[in-house]
Amino acid sequence: MLMWxxxxxxxxxxxxxxxxxxxxxxxxxxxxRMHAATKAGVVGPSLLLVGAGFHEPSLxxxxxxALAVLFLFMTTPIAAHVLGKAGFLGGVHLWQGTSRNxxxxxxxxxxxxxxxxxxxxxxxxxxxxxxxxxxxxxx
Amino acid sequence: xxxxxxxxxxxxxxxxxxLAMILVCIRIVRGPHAADRVVALDMLxxxxxxxxxxxxxxxxxxxxxxxxxxxxxxxFLATVAFxxxxxxxxxQSGEN
Numbered sequence: 001m002l003m004w005x006x007x008x009x010x011x012x013x014x015x016x017x018x019x020x021x022x023x024x025x026x027x028x029x030x031x032x033r034m035h036a037a038t039k040a041g042v043v044g045p046s047l048l049l050v051g052a053g054f055h056e057p058s059l060x061x062x063x064x065x066a067l068a069v070l071f072l073f074m075t076t077p078i079a080a081h082v083l084g085k086a087g088f089l090g091g092v093h094l095w096q097g098t099s100r101n102x103x104x105x106x107x108x109x110x111x112x113x114x115x116x117x118x119x120x121x122x123x124x125x126x127x128x129x130x131x132x133x134x135x136x137x138x139x
Numbered sequence: 140x141x142x143x144x145x146x147x148x149x150x151x152x153x154x155x156x157x158l159a160m161i162l163v164c165i166r167i168v169r170g171p172h173a174a175d176r177v178v179a180l181d182m183l184x185x186x187x188x189x190x191x192x193x194x195x196x197x198x199x200x201x202x203x204x205x206x207x208x209x210x211x212x213x214x215f216l217a218t219v220a221f222x223x224x225x226x227x228x229x230x231q232s233g234e235n
Contacts, residue, residue: 017156058201
């Protein structure tokens, strides 16, 4: 009976992992590819690990599998967030069918470069606000 | 002990993971931007996790679950390090 649980989870997990690989190859955009690799790429290995746990069930195995699944579910969103920000700042081209890009108002590659070069000016302006130590030293 | 249907399911799973690995490697070769390659590398680490879990079933030794933890940790660290590399390169050289 447990063997069939294992077979079920292994089959579903490998199908989902294959769909993730297909999405990484076929989707038209960097962010869509990251969506495929992040969501389906976590669920597939987790289901395979659960299938491996059903094959030889013991307490030590289940603890290790729970740790591995928890680690995957904790680290993959962080990695995807960091990589998405880096890709956006790195100038990845969006898909032509993209209808709306709200992140561009806040964080575009050109705006990032301007703020990088204009950061000393902003600091000077902030220092010359009334009440700050810089203005008091001037007078 | 080993059911033929169960071993057939394991063979199908191996074949699907093999196909997914080929597709991801094509994306690593073709990827227009470095970030695409890093995403495909992350997916390759996830495929390594899947194959280690499948090896734990086929070989019968649960020591492969420890391999899963190692591969997942290395994949996470590699992705974050490559992301910092891409971001720094873009902020210094302008267009990339």
